Structure formats: structure tokens, C-alpha cells
Amino acid sequence: MNAEITKALEVLKSGGLILYPTDTIWGIGCDATNVEAVERIYKLKGRDSSKSLVILLDSDNKLLSYVSEVPDIAYDLIEYAENPLTIIYSNAKNLASNVIHEDGSIGIRISNHNFCKQLIQKFKKPIVSTSANLSGEPSPENFSQISETIIEGVDYVVDLEQADMSKKKSSTIMKIEPDGRFSFIRK
Template sequence: MLRDEVSKAFEVLKEGGLILYPTDTIWGIGCDATNAEAVDKVFKLKGRSGEKSLIILLDSHSKLQSYIKEVPEIAYDLIEFAENPLTIIYTGAKNLASNAISGDGTIGVRIVKHEFCTQLLQRFRKPLISTSANISGESSPASFFDISPLIKDGVDYIVNWDQHVVTGAKPSTIIKLESGGKFSFIRK
């Protein structure tokens, strides 16, 4: 049952643990984006350099101002009109674990439209780290069954929701916002 899975994941996140969970794109490794120790566990599990940036998930654009110093107006239009999952890179990240923020002060944020993620984010009331469920340098898993046993064994909880769904999911589109309302595509 969805509510039970949200509760189990919530308890793990509260304790600084890692979850393996379905998102609106591909399966992700997640943790509390405000907990530096948890974020460090994600980097270690993936074998990923701390210089590489991470993405956070929020359930509503109204929460952007809690984590971004100044949200450009165009961001709201981009979010509203995006047909596919969209990650926007913002400057001026705040109120997040320092190791979740890129060295240049930016953070990628996706407003998620996924039943499990939305309910978990509403209950947790903090942003979640979302990074692909793979070892750094390997290809992103297209389904739960493609996830490496190393990743599955390295998390504290595997969400038992949508594991059977095989959609050929792909990562989100990534846009970087620049000054003056300009933006550029990082990944289409």
C-alpha cells in the first residue's frame, strides 16, 4: 500500500538513511537534502566525486524560495509549461547540506509529479536528493530490475512501489537559468 511505503521511507530519511525509490523519471537514490552526512553516503555509494552536482526534488514550486535566494520569474513559466520532467539549475542555493550544493553555489531542482514522491515530500517537509540509481560512470537503469546489486545492498530501504513498471524511463531535461532570464539546455 502506498501509504505504508511512504511511512517506511519517511522513517529511514528521518534517521539520515538512504532510500532507493521510483521517481517521475528513473529510479533514484535519495536522502535528506539538508543532512550533510546522508549526502556524503550517496556520494560514497555511487563512487562519485563530491564536485559533481546533485538534484533535489520538491513537491511544489511554492517551496523554491526556501532553497533558492532569488527565483527568476521565468522559472515558474518553465515549470508550468514543461511537458516532460524538468530540472532547473538555479544560482544562490540555500538551506541545503553544503555538500549538496555545487562549488559555484548552484543546485538543480525538479518539481516532481509522481504519486509516491509527492506524498513522501509532503510528509517529510524537506527536499530529497535524487540521483540515478547507478555507480558513477555506468549507465542509468531503465527499470528497477536493471539496478546493480551493489546499489540495492548499499541503501537502507528499497521502496516497494512501481518496481514492476518498465516504461523505458529516461532522465529529466536539464536547463540552467542565467542572469536576465536567459536559459540554456544542459541535457535535452
């Protein structure tokens, strides 16, 4: 795994795109602070740039580096969630402008996936994690369902978990308001 982390790091640092396994489905990733790299993801997926992207962090103690305020309930939800959970926070900061939703919010998932955690720790920045599919197509449940267009459109495909045929699913998505009110976007 160390060799794969090293290769993925080189690509991320150079503004490139990676295709990688996560704690949910396979993702297309880049440096979440690099506007040009984020733009490449929108173009590769054919995704409308008004739709924001999710970012991954390795620890909830880094949340305040990327959002102005984290309601206390968010820490409890992260700690006790039984399945991967993406939380949409208001007032994003220190990220590429095109990764943030037009209302100023950002979706963040604290990854429990060993590869992702180590990669983010060594990169020292959040990475984008968007489903490895063309916009409008179903999200792939495993590596074998990822289209050649996506595979050929990234700069590096992480050589881990490609033979895993178990069916993965996307994370639960919740939006939390600064006052702690929350709603489910995707269960």
C-alpha cells in the same frame, strides 16, 4: 502506498538512504539538508563530490526556501514543461553544503510523481534524487537494471513500481541565470 511512505519517512528522518521510483528514472535519495546522508550517496555511487546532485520538491512555491532568487520564467517553464524538467538555479541556501555545486548552484525538479510528492510533503524537506547507478555506468531505465551494489547499499528499497518494465529516461536539465537567460544542459 501509505505504508511505503511511512517506511521511507522513517529512513529519511534517521539519515538513511532510500531507493525509490520517481517521475523519471529510479533514484537514490536522502535528506537534502543532511551532510552525512549526502556523503553516503557519493560513496555508494563512487561519484566525485565536486559533481552536485539534484533535489526534488513537491511544489514550486517552496523554491524560495532553497534558492535566493527565482526568475519569473522558471515558473512558466515548470508549469508548461511537457516532460520532467530539472532547473539549475544560482545561490542555493538551506541545504547540505555538499549537495550544492561549488559555484553555489543547485538543480531542482518539481516532482509530479504521486509517491514523491506525498513523501516530500510529509517529510517537509527536499530529498536528493540521483540516478540509481554507479558513477560512470548507464542510468537504469527500470528497476530490473539497478545493480545489486546499489540495492544492497541503501537502507530501504521502496516496494512500488518494481515490476514496471517500461523504459524511463532522465529529466531535461536547464540552467537559468538570475536575469532569466537560460541554457540547456541535457535535453
